[in-house]
Amino acid sequence: MFLVIVAALGGGGALWWLNQGLATSANTVDLAIEPGTLPRDVAQAVVDAGVQVNPLLLYGWFRFSGEARQIKAGSYEIERGVTPRRLLRKLVRGDEALRAVTLVEGWTFVQVRAALLKAEQLKPTTRGLEPDLIMKSLGRPGLHPEGRFFPDTYTYAKGSSDLALLKRALRAMDKRLDAAWAQRAPDTPLTTPEQALTLASIIEKETGRPSDRPMIAAVFSNRLRIGMMLQTDPTVIYGLGNRFDGNLRRSDLQTDTPWNTYTRTGLPPTPIAMPGKSALLAAVQPAPSKALYFVARGDGSSEFSADLEAHNRAVNKYQRGQQ
Incomplete structure (x- = not known):
């Protein structure tokens, strides 16, 4: 039977058939080929998916092409009107859906x-x-x-x-x-990549403007270096879990959890979110700054201060509207 198919493909009608669009049961049909599927079974799977073609003829084309063993497993979308030639090209290239x-x-x-x-x-x-x-x-x-x-x-x-x-x-x-860890600053207070990941997650959640990440990293690194509490709201919110209703209260800041950086010094026990590349780099390469505080300006950026007096002035200006 195979020799008959090869002879048919080698005849004058072979080129015509290879470039004829095939009918399908829908505009697009899904074809799944599992690893290890034999070429004959691939041809049958094409028919079972809804492509209207003789499976023996299609199998004969696969074999005749010399590329039958190069058909790749995967999930494919076969569009109505695909030709046998383009179909095989898709399967050999692995152009999955x-x-x-x-x-x-x-x-x-x-x-x-x-x-x-x-x-x-x-x-x-x-x-x-x-x-x-x-x-x-x-x-x-x-x-x-x-x-x-x-x-x-x-x-x-x-x-x-x-x-x-x-x-x-x-x-x-x-x-x-x-x-990122391979590029860490020599004076970083972080001692492990895991600490860098945790700090990066906090930076990611605290940053309103991407350009502020290195400065926010500097604030937290400086605090870690001197043993000062991080006092960052996102860690408190994470520790509250489902109890957080969108409104962070003073009582929440005083409710101790492993992630509450208002009640515990140092980094929380785990990251609090997924940090991106920029936050990872900022965590290990903070800006050269002595800042220990920052406050949101209201436009997405932050005001940074090296001492509490300057920070309080910034809070009055940006949070309370006092000049």
Whole structure:
């Protein structure tokens, strides 16, 4: 039978058939090819997906082309009117149907999981799993997930798992953190990459204007150096968890949690969000400054002060409207 098919393809009608658009059951049909699928089964999978073509003839073309063994596993979108020639080219190149999901700088792990659940055609294999089980599945048992995934836009094939995407984001953060730590200032008060990640997450949440990151890093580094409390609201909010209703009260600042930097000195035990590349670099390369305080000006930027008296004047000016 194969020799008959080859002979047919080698005849005068072969070129015509190879360039004829194929009918499909819909404008676009989905084709999934698992690793290790034989060329004959690929041809049948094309037909099962909704492409109207003789599977033996298609298989014969795969074999005759000499590229049958180069067909790549993956998820593909096959459009109505595709020719046998273009179909094989797509499968050999591995032009998969890709989707994308964006993990945003400053997001928490809860927000990351919510985004992955909403991502189109992403298999929710971690749905319902506790964070510690997810980290164990990623090969990092005992590691807290917060801040461990690099914020970026990730493309994925239809039907890919959210666990596979998380693994890519985890490795990306490992790489970015290692690169930042290698560039740390010699006088940094930080002693480990994990501390740098935690400080970077705070900088990410505190920054209203990107250009202020090195100065905000300087404030926190200076405080760490002299044992002064960081007193940063985002850590308090993180520690409150679901109890935070959008309004941070004085009583919240006095409610002790492991993340409350108003009641505890030093860095909190874990990051509080995902820092981006700029926040990571700022954490290890703070601006050369003696500033110990900063206050929001109201336009996204911050006013920095080296002493409490100057800080109080800035608070009166920018927060209370007093000149």
